[in-house]
Amino acid sequence: MAATTENRVIASLKDSLISAVIAFALFGPIVGLKTETEPGGLALSAHFGTVGVIVAIVFVGRLLLNLLVWKADRPITRGLSGLIPAQTSLGGFGKFVAPVALLFALIFPFLPITDRYILDLSVLVLTYVMLGWGLNIVVGLAGLLDLGYVAFYAVGAYSYALLSTKFFPMLVEMGYVGGGIMDWAFWICLPLAGILAAFWGIILGFPVLRLRGDYLAIVTLAFGEIVRIVLLNWYWFTGGPDGISRIPRPSFFGIPFSRGEGGFADTFNLDYSSMQRIVFFYYLILALALLTNLVTLRLRRLPIGRAWEALREDEIACRSLGINTTNTKLTAFAIGAMFGGFAGSFFATRQGFISPESFTFIESAVILAIVVLGGLGSQIGVVIAAVVMIGGFEIFRQAEEFRMLIFGLLMVFIMVWRPRGLISSRKPSIGLHSRKAIGAENVAQGQG
């Protein structure tokens, strides 16, 4: 026993020494030698003290890992596996999460801790919740990997912006409609933006009908970029990189949030406050997000929703059961895109200014990350993931450039612990007697 322990220590030392040599070889030239401008050319200055520290850290770290984890009888990490949450830990209390979260969301603007900054942040989070739920229809339910979802967000935003800043004023000027329409601009444009985005969803859907997986991802990625680049270059129509500014703010069903007579505060006998509009934005996006959720939950129980899920599982089987896979895919794209469009017009009216910069690929990636992190197909998972991701971005704002690094690390940890996302159980849409949630360990990819 003693001999083996000794061998182990020697082996560990050897291994650590090799690592230290590699570290020296790597960091020696990179960190140890530095060029400095001097009169008459460059001069080398040596910083071997720093290299020594780095090599020492590598050596000691490697030695500790060797002795305590990799070559140890009882790795200290063994206890860690107990910390990994059980896969279906939501279990019984999962039933209460959604109503409690909803109640909290409803009273949130009136809580004493809520200030303008927090409210603004939660509007942002809710926007992403809505986008996540919208994308969840396409990716989570229908299983069509869409990397260009931001295109529909952009279509919605630009639809609203162009209609309300160019088309409506034109109509007013030509005398077709009264000036009062401007107070209703948002409410008229919202459904139009949704319809236009859905239309673009179908336009994207047609060419990709035969594609799946990686190929679909590439084409949708390209689609997202095409939309952004068109917006950037179609100068006379979209304003190109200048974007569109002075986009009308929404009204409280015709009553504008303005100071003075006829405004929201005046009508309801309140003191004017700029918070009123933000609270209204909050409830607006909450309502839109809840609408998305409600429609999704409802659709899941209808034949079309089940067809989406079946399509995700096996396309050939779907066809052999008489399901029109073309229509099924196109409706998934269209409905997912429609909610993206709603969210887009909300974004435009909240910001008051949009430009192609807001619709880069990173947005698609963030939305997709929210869906995947939350657990494909899980509605509450998307909420948690959106809060974690968007809230996380904010919390780590002080960390500046390390923000992405910390964030990436967190993502890696979550994916190691919960490879199927935070909430990875799938609730059957029908049951004869009792409904049983399906544990994540069974929710495998493909073979299940």
Added chain:
Amino acid sequence: MNGKPPLLSIRGVETWYGKIVALRGVDVDVYKGEIVTMIGANGAGKSTLMMTICGDPKAHAGTITYEGIDITNAPTHEIMHMSIAQSPEGRRIFPRMTVLENLQMGAAVTDMEHFDDDLGRVFELFPILKNRKGQRGGTLSGGEQQMLAIARALMSRPKLLLLDEPSLGLAPMIVKQIFDVIRELNESEGLTVFLVEQNAYHALRLAHRGYVMVNGEITMTGTGAELLAREEVQAAYLEGGRH
């Protein structure tokens, strides 16, 4: 047969995969109330024929008529609405959906009104599925998955059931059980079955008539018993025991 027109009639069907010919002019008739089997080795084109009937891929030449209607160029989902149901090769159940949801998908093309009756009927045929109804398809054993695939096809109340290799990878006991159910469906309900099989012994014993396919062509045809007795069939498909 009795001068009646066949339920399913396949005439001179050719199917190509790109430049490769998979079927070279196949003629098959399936009459109402029959069990007809198509046997052949791997890659003979049996499954291609099955898929061509369903319109995926479409026949390059020839015609396929069902109940007198030309379905050669009809879209797959329309063909599956014409009281034809298929249990595809490799079962292809929906692994993450429950047994019940799988069955519900099978009933996608029919009226939901008789869903409960149909459900009761397939649970009677395959009692094990009833015990497993809340379980996900992917957690079932191979035999149970095959039963589910057949039950799912039956949910649409088909007149013609297309079965592609239901014995694939299953224990002899289970194969017998499944073939018994097919026989029972045929005898008690008059369900017409077109069965594609590699397991020639069981298939020919079950079927009224059979076809042998080699390299995309029909080389022999006759009643199940006739084919079983033929030397060529025995040599080519039954060597190695009656498994």
